[in-house]
Amino acid sequence: VGCGNGGSDAGGGGGEVLAGLVTKTDTNPFFVKMKEGAQQAAGSTGMKLQSFAGKQDGDNQSQVDAIENLIGAGAKGILLTPGDSKAIVPSVDKARKAGLLVIALDTQLEPANAADATFATDNFQAGLLIGQWAKAKFAKDGKQAKIALLDLNPNQVSVDVQRDTGFLTGFGVEVKDKKRIGSESDPRVVGHDVTNGAPDGGRTAMENLLQKDAGINLVYTINEPAAAGAYEALKAAGKDKDVVIVSVDGGCPGVRNVKAGVIGATSQQYPLKMAKLGVEAISKFAKDGTKPQNTPGKDFVDTGVTLITDQAISGVDSKDSAWGLDNCWG
Amino acid sequence: MTSPDIPVLQARGLIKRYGNVIALAGTDLDLMPGEILAVIGDNGAGKSSLIKALSGALVPDDGTITLDGKRVSFGSPIDARDSGIETVYQSLAVAPSLDIASNLFLGRERRRKGILGSVFRILDRDAMRQEARRQLDGLGIMTIQNPGQAVETLSGGQRQAVAVARAAAFGSRVIIMDEPTAALGVRESRAVLDLILHVRDQGLPVILISHNMPHVFEVADRIHIQRLGRRKAILDRANVSMSDAVAIMTGAMEPQDGDR
Amino acid sequence: MTSPDIPVLQARGLIKRYGNVIALAGTDLDLMPGEILAVIGDNGAGKSSLIKALSGALVPDDGTITLDGKRVSFGSPIDARDSGIETVYQSLAVAPSLDIASNLFLGRERRRKGILGSVFRILDRDAMRQEARRQLDGLGIMTIQNPGQAVETLSGGQRQAVAVARAAAFGSRVIIMDEPTAALGVRESRAVLDLILHVRDQGLPVILISHNMPHVFEVADRIHIQRLGRRKAILDRANVSMSDAVAIMTGAMEPQDGDR
Amino acid sequence: MSTTLSTNRPSGGAPSEGDHPHRSPLTRLQHLLHAQATIGPAVVLLLAVIVFSLLSTRFLQPANISLVLQQVAVVGTIAVGQTIIILTAGIDLSCGAIMVLTSIVMAKVSAEHGLPGVLALLLGFLVGAGCGLVNGLLVTRLKLPPFIVTLGTLNVFFALNLWYSGSATIRGTDMPALLLWTGQTFTIGGTRVTYGSIGMVLLVALVAFVLKNTAWGRHIYATGDDAEAARLSGIRTNRVLLSAYGIAGVIYALSAWVLIGRIASASPQAGQLENLDSITAVVIGGTSLFGGRGAVVGSLLGALIVGVFRNGLALARVDVLWQTLAVGVLVIVAVSLDQWIRKVRP
Amino acid sequence: MSTTLSTNRPSGGAPSEGDHPHRSPLTRLQHLLHAQATIGPAVVLLLAVIVFSLLSTRFLQPANISLVLQQVAVVGTIAVGQTIIILTAGIDLSCGAIMVLTSIVMAKVSAEHGLPGVLALLLGFLVGAGCGLVNGLLVTRLKLPPFIVTLGTLNVFFALNLWYSGSATIRGTDMPALLLWTGQTFTIGGTRVTYGSIGMVLLVALVAFVLKNTAWGRHIYATGDDAEAARLSGIRTNRVLLSAYGIAGVIYALSAWVLIGRIASASPQAGQLENLDSITAVVIGGTSLFGGRGAVVGSLLGALIVGVFRNGLALARVDVLWQTLAVGVLVIVAVSLDQWIRKVRP
Numbered sequence A: 001v002g003c004g005n006g007g008s009d010a011g012g013g014g015g016e017v018l019a020g021l022v023t024k025t026d027t028n029p030f031f032v033k034m035k036e037g038a039q040q041a042a043g044s045t046g047m048k049l050q051s052f053a054g055k056q057d058g059d060n061q062s063q064v065d066a067i068e069n070l071i072g073a074g075a076k077g078i079l080l081t082p083g084d085s086k087a088i089v090p091s092v093d094k095a096r097k098a099g100l101l102v103i104a105l106d107t108q109l110e111p112a113n114a115a116d117a118t119f120a121t122d123n124f125q126a127g128l129l130i131g132q133w134a135k136a137k138f139a140k141d142g143k144q145a146k147i148a149l150l151d152l153n154p155n156q157v158s159v160d161v162q163r164d165t166g167f168l169t170g171f172g173v174e175v176k177d178k179k180r181i182g183s184e185s186d187p188r189v190v191g192h193d194v195t196n197g198a199p200d201g202g203r204t205a206m207e208n209l210l211q212k213d214a215g216i217n218l219v220y221t222i223n224e225p226a227a228a229g230a231y232e233a234l235k236a237a238g239k240d241k242d243v244v245i246v247s248v249d250g251g252c253p254g255v256r257n258v259k260a261g262v263i264g265a266t267s268q269q270y271p272l273k274m275a276k277l278g279v280e281a282i283s284k285f286a287k288d289g290t291k292p293q294n295t296p297g298k299d300f301v302d303t304g305v306t307l308i309t310d311q312a313i314s315g316v317d318s319k320d321s322a323w324g325l326d327n328c329w330g
Numbered sequence B, C: 001m002t003s004p005d006i007p008v009l010q011a012r013g014l015i016k017r018y019g020n021v022i023a024l025a026g027t028d029l030d031l032m033p034g035e036i037l038a039v040i041g042d043n044g045a046g047k048s049s050l051i052k053a054l055s056g057a058l059v060p061d062d063g064t065i066t067l068d069g070k071r072v073s074f075g076s077p078i079d080a081r082d083s084g085i086e087t088v089y090q091s092l093a094v095a096p097s098l099d100i101a102s103n104l105f106l107g108r109e110r111r112r113k114g115i116l117g118s119v120f121r122i123l124d125r126d127a128m129r130q131e132a133r134r135q136l137d138g139l140g141i142m143t144i145q146n147p148g149q150a151v152e153t154l155s156g157g158q159r160q161a162v163a164v165a166r167a168a169a170f171g172s173r174v175i176i177m178d179e180p181t182a183a184l185g186v187r188e189s190r191a192v193l194d195l196i197l198h199v200r201d202q203g204l205p206v207i208l209i210s211h212n213m214p215h216v217f218e219v220a221d222r223i224h225i226q227r228l229g230r231r232k233a234i235l236d237r238a239n240v241s242m243s244d245a246v247a248i249m250t251g252a253m254e255p256q257d258g259d260r
Numbered sequence D, E: 001m002s003t004t005l006s007t008n009r010p011s012g013g014a015p016s017e018g019d020h021p022h023r024s025p026l027t028r029l030q031h032l033l034h035a036q037a038t039i040g041p042a043v044v045l046l047l048a049v050i051v052f053s054l055l056s057t058r059f060l061q062p063a064n065i066s067l068v069l070q071q072v073a074v075v076g077t078i079a080v081g082q083t084i085i086i087l088t089a090g091i092d093l094s095c096g097a098i099m100v101l102t103s104i105v106m107a108k109v110s111a112e113h114g115l116p117g118v119l120a121l122l123l124g125f126l127v128g129a130g131c132g133l134v135n136g137l138l139v140t141r142l143k144l145p146p147f148i149v150t151l152g153t154l155n156v157f158f159a160l161n162l163w164y165s166g167s168a169t170i171r172g173t174d175m176p177a178l179l180l181w182t183g184q185t186f187t188i189g190g191t192r193v194t195y196g197s198i199g200m201v202l203l204v205a206l207v208a209f210v211l212k213n214t215a216w217g218r219h220i221y222a223t224g225d226d227a228e229a230a231r232l233s234g235i236r237t238n239r240v241l242l243s244a245y246g247i248a249g250v251i252y253a254l255s256a257w258v259l260i261g262r263i264a265s266a267s268p269q270a271g272q273l274e275n276l277d278s279i280t281a282v283v284i285g286g287t288s289l290f291g292g293r294g295a296v297v298g299s300l301l302g303a304l305i306v307g308v309f310r311n312g313l314a315l316a317r318v319d320v321l322w323q324t325l326a327v328g329v330l331v332i333v334a335v336s337l338d339q340w341i342r343k344v345r346p
């Protein structure tokens, strides 16, 4: 009862449209940039934006609280990067029933149509691109790959799984179960370890995998901070020249690392764009009730991924790091 | 129930080691019906260890304990309590944050009558308060006005009084007191000594540990001297002087044959 | 240095409240040079509070303290110690996990000579051990073989000895002891009483709190009776009987005019 | 000389802090309000409510109050178990892990193996009790500090949860209705309230009553106060401790039920913050981390204080970053205020 | 009657546990090895090393050992500060937050504001000391339990870190070389070792020496043992506590330096697990959470045990999931073993 019509008396904002942004964490620069982008877009469309975040990856409860608080505060729409894309669905339903537009950013809900729209990177695609690039590079150099995969954490969250399996698929490794990390049995894969998406974890994981097999020459990383840590481990082991690191994100420090040769290739995503599109969609919805349309052939609005590398290989579309720097976020 | 010749409580050859410290080196003890037995000895002579073994607070490595001629072995203080042995420990053993009535009934709470008590196990707090009040009054402890008061708000002497009252209220076979007057003032000590005499007069035997010789010689019927973890002598108060007892206790004098 | 007529330590009108409990209700105290002053009183009479005020462990709400005629105000035990007042507290105040030497020198550690000590502030552990050994030997404490032993491995009596030794070693103006013999056996108590007499004979005045009247009457020169947070009387040991002192202490008798 | 065992205090005795045997209901209420452990947090909560209702007109609306109750239901329920453990002078870092594990068990056995809701719940309670008993056995048999035991089992239970769940979230639509019942609402005076919130409040009342009015409750306090003294007083402290951990485990299973209802799904990633959050609630609620002192009502107030704070700050449109900072400051201020209030009392 | 102050024990006295005034270096070494607090963890470490070297031939290679040293350098350094706090009967949940905050400050002032490395480091140490002193002041002035104080400041420092850094990672290439120096390696007997690892070992040695051989060190132990007794013995316990928190803060700043060297960048997301990890190391290292007992060498061993375990399990190709479980079991087993070893000692 109380929730739905809460929007009509629109708080102290004096008729301003309120939009909410709920991110996975408020520490990851990716989400911080997303927040900045949303704030900017809100400013230019004359909306008020209130942001919330989980306390850590996978923190569903704080996101549930945030959605409820936003419903209560009379928001018109919510931009959400779900920490647990399944578990948040009932709360999203509640919000939508209360008349809010809910847009998933960065990560799809499960099922994807639980949100009114999704503006996201295709994370599988992001993994696929760096996998394809690495495959072509190794074919060109005539090297046999020995692969290490540095994942997020043991929890098998969807982004983690999609990027990991996307990479392997792109590289031509047969993945038996695309919903789980570690289902492949290809001898080229040395092993997986977890990094918590942070440099220290990346370094430790890389060190341990190198101890398992010193011949590792291709490293997939969940994100660029983990890649930076992995690079330090390789450098310390004197292998930084022989090993190729690939990653996902396209943050400015990451792209600079591409330029510096630390990272071979990264799949760049566009949080600012996601946020901007999301805010604009809410603004439009608030004005005339129209909802955004999905990218044809997909169940979400693909905000695109671009492969950034300075070692372009024919057959795999890519941009160089200069372009990447012009388009990087934070 | 008890014959005047069989000891109420008897210990034989109790041994207790802590690492390489031997607290009890094969000690004996005999408590006769209706007597006050004082246990005296140097610091570390094993007095507290001895009575802890008798009250189940400590399981001896070896040795036997008999109660009214029947062998017992106490695995915990509860076993000893269930046999009617009540102890006032040197460390008092009260729960400071609980009230006086709760402390008095700790471990043997009264439950409500009827289904509330038998099925829902609800305490009869009022009954316990009233009973506590009665106990304290009966012992002449008048300064404690409210049995619902937390024990931590009591003075040292009052706490001691609660511990003593608990033992006196529930002891049915033996009461053991480990230095009950150590922290007490002259007047408070006096009251405890009177209480001990009072309990004895009701027929309950009492073991009293004390370093205070005048107290010991005032109330004890017999005196057990503990030395180096063993019973060194057992003396009849009537037949021994304070200075001789102290001399035996400290090893300055050997006990006579009849005393062993 | 001290005139025989001026009290070494004097307190006037000390007041200390805890919530609505009044521990000190305006008490006085006079300690004359070279005397042993016993402080006696019921439990909760404010004896410990009084000596805590004198030793800086407690800051009184009101009242004055003078040392050798000069007014002092102690904010912490360190201030009192720096003025030469050493105290053995009822709770002993030792650090169980530290060794005997460390405890003896706690808060006034010896540092190495030269730059190691002055700049790097490194302790001279050997010197402290030797000094501790000397102190303990000097007091006749022979059973403690190793000053490097942790205090927690000592018996209650030995711990008490360490606390007393610390006070005796460092006290230069006044030594205060709060029930130093409460937990001690006959022999150990004897040793502490001898120590007190020994210290007095060296010219240091001593304040002794005790519930043990025979002890008090054996060593004290004068007896301060504390009652309900006030000094009720001050008696000359030579002129008073034990039973009169106890009667005044418990309020059964009023002190004579000359005693106040 | 008197022959009664009597002692004397200069001021005529300490203030009376307990209850008198015979009192009017009003006096009883008054005493309840002034009970040492809960007056502090109650005042803090009142202050917070006053401040936030001045900052935002929405704050005191029934719908918002119901919302806060829902938001604290999970942590409030866990805090009840945590309070019992802390009262025994323990601490439970594994509470969140037990909750997640049981929620996954309840959800999975019903959603995937088709067990009826009642049996799934029962099984969950058994698992919760089992986990709690593991903690209890390690504490009582190995004599390890609870902090260490639960630091260890926290990892063990969490790993078991990930393994059993295959890290997959189970959706509410696949579960029997009973599991989701705690998230259902009913209406009181026009305001919707979830059964979960009500369940939490009833649980608090029940546990408060049991702690006060059963021997077991008294023994929890006595054991936490001074375990050795309790043992010498004839309390089987090991049994008390074991039962405390076991019952706490059951309460965590209850919180798992509340959690499933609240998010209408079971997520293996949940519960990682509940340990510090529940300890925060207990501590703000005035229960001593040293054991033996405190009350479960205080912990509910503590959870509400944090909930009101988060909600109020959100309504006042304070940024998340500053919310984090504010909650940090709140913990310190609330506990200081509580201590200060206790000092001020006569 | 004897006139000496002498007491008697049936068995002729407790075993001597301290050191004798005059001893040969060999006896000294022997005593060091047998020092109560460190024998347990040393044995556990030895056992772990033996088991893992049987499981994998790589394990005992110098390169791998150097690696483990590098991996534990950050948490090992933090554990030194944590040990000091725990010895005073406190606990520091804010250590990781202080570390991240100082690392960001060091990195940002040099990378963005161009401060020379030395000044940046100094400023970092100041910030670390400041944060520690805030904790210390709250503990000593408000008399709040350290658990609560640091639970609060944990949030505050972390929020400040996010605010100041804008959540942006600062890359090592933008920093002066000095900040990255701890990650540089040099070669001992063909094995590369980082200055950071060596720094941790030296820090442990230094702090162990200071705790043993200065008045301040003795006062830390005495205060943790029994604060009131220490105060009555003439120790300014508030000052001791304050200095302990301040120095711990400086040590956390040192660990920030080690962290920057290790990851060649400064990340505002680091440090969220360091509080429980460092407490785990301290506890496995045999230091009592009740204060007054323990040694900083034990904490280093504790950190190494966890590091060896993680590394060894990874080499033995154990899945991450089971690594989590194994570390949980390790904590309990290691501490039980330690307690058992102490009991067995004569």
Ligand SMILES: Nc1ncnc2c1ncn2[C@@H]1O[C@H](COP(=O)(O)OP(=O)(O)OP(=O)(O)O)[C@@H](O)[C@H]1O
Pocket: B018, B021, B022, B023, B041, B042, B043, B044, B045, B046, B047, B048, B049, B050, B090, C154, C155, C156, C157, C183, C185, E009, E010
């Ligand atoms: N729990 C324990 N651990 C180790 N040693 C102990 C323990 N309890 C007692 N002891 C040792 O056993 C011996 C006897 O101790 P006990 O307490 O029985 O002596 P006591 O005669 O009661 O002395 P006191 O008169 O000082 O109370 C002492 O040497 C004591 O140090």
Ligand SMILES: Nc1ncnc2c1ncn2[C@@H]1O[C@H](COP(=O)(O)OP(=O)(O)OP(=O)(O)O)[C@@H](O)[C@H]1O
Pocket: B154, B155, B156, B157, B183, B185, C018, C021, C022, C023, C041, C042, C043, C044, C045, C046, C047, C048, C049, C050, C090, D009, D010
């Ligand atoms: N820290 C405290 N807080 C509250 N009340 C206190 C405190 N210390 C002492 N009191 C109260 O002050 C009064 C005097 O206590 P004090 O310890 O000075 O008595 P005492 O004469 O030393 O008694 P005893 O002979 O039992 O040692 C008592 O009523 C006591 O309960």
Ligand SMILES: [Mg+2]
Pocket: B047, B048, B049, B090, B178
């Ligand atoms: Mg004893």
Ligand SMILES: [Mg+2]
Pocket: C047, C048, C049, C090, C178
């Ligand atoms: Mg006293």
